[in-house]
Amino acid sequence: MYRLLVIGFSAGGIPLVTQILESMPADYPLPIAIVGHWPSGHESHLAELLGASCQLPVSAAKDKEAIVAGRVYLAPADYHLLIDRTMPSAANFALSVDAPVKSVRPSIDVLFESAAQVFESSLIAVLLCGANSDGADGMVAVKQLGGLTIVLDPQECEFSTMPRSAIAGTTVDYVSSMDEIVSLLRSVHEKP
């Protein structure tokens, strides 16, 4: 059974992540953690924007915040977002201001790698689009630890360096169109 969905994107990704969140039912059974690259201090604005167009509550993740199913958490700008195991079977969010990775903070790699280490095969990772290779190493970790890896078809996006790097770095489970990604993520809900 899946316990966490993580999504990463950079340039051109906001409309795509909006489309995904819009299609999620109000009783979606997974928590959703999102790393995108946007200017410092704008995450509360973006949380409002995304929250207004979907049925799930959206907020910027706070340090040590509990990970609750059916909620959407955004990495605050200028912080890395990580998942911290607090007990053998419990986890919460953690933040760091460690150096940028691949010149970005928050880094998709940092979230995906720490989430993979804690959630292993109970993790779904989705990588959308962007003009850098952030997320590719994260996808390797998710795949290695048994999670489900989904990458947006590079032909479908304007900035395709991100999905291309991920596909080159590991054998991802799905290379999909937006519509396919949405139905894949919704099918988690339909499973008994």
Added chain:
Amino acid sequence: MPLVKWKNHNIQDVEVELLLGALKQRYGYDFTGYARASLKRRLEELARYYQVKHMSELISVLLYDEAVAQTLINSISVPTSEFFRDAQVWKHVRDVILPQLQSFPWINIWQVGCGLGEETYTLAILLNECDLAKKSRIFTSDINPAFLEDARRGTWSSQRLEPWRENYRNSGGRADFDRYFVAKGGTIAIQARLKQSIEFLQHNLVVDQVFKEVQFVVCRNVLIYFGAELQEQVLNLFARSLERGGYLLLGRSERIFDTREKHPDLAEQDAESALYRKVIPGGRHV
């Protein structure tokens, strides 16, 4: 018969615990209360730097080689900041907190985690501009004496000046920001007069106690590196250090959960800035 391994005990997690145990027992640096995810990333980076395959191979090296141990300790407690980082927060300090603090006869400010001095001198500049420098003292503390030395020196690459200028303006600064520095070659040094109100002291949040009554605690992006239990302990230390009516400023994305239950002495004052205030009995605190 094959060995049965503990469930939910990832091998790298075991290595991290052993390494922290070695640091603690050999050198007295106790990082066992630190949050693990980012700590583990840093240790993995060090393992790559020393070109060892497993983190645990660093244990014998650090036990016998003090230089390696020092590098490890430095990189675990590595600071990172900038002048007027999160300009809106410093605007709030300038416009609201400092005018409030003015009512105290004397202002002691404890700035926790000195970094390279960026936030310490940010405070010194603000005190100057709000005309409070004469009645205030900044105590900046760090676990690591090497960082205190760097902060005291107060020098940076001049390339960093540009974003800091913008931060400063966005925080409501009206003066010529460059005048706070003396440029020399490729470096800038903070003006000596800004150091007059600052004391640099070694203080370990894990084991050391209250050292002074203070009216303002500034501890930004330090608690994120601590586990929940150590966070609680340190917040209690801040609450004990603060005079009633004094303020506690955390990092923009840091929060005290359950103030009512666990920290009845601290009340949230401004969520956007992560600002808390020590409650005055019988007073109104919103």
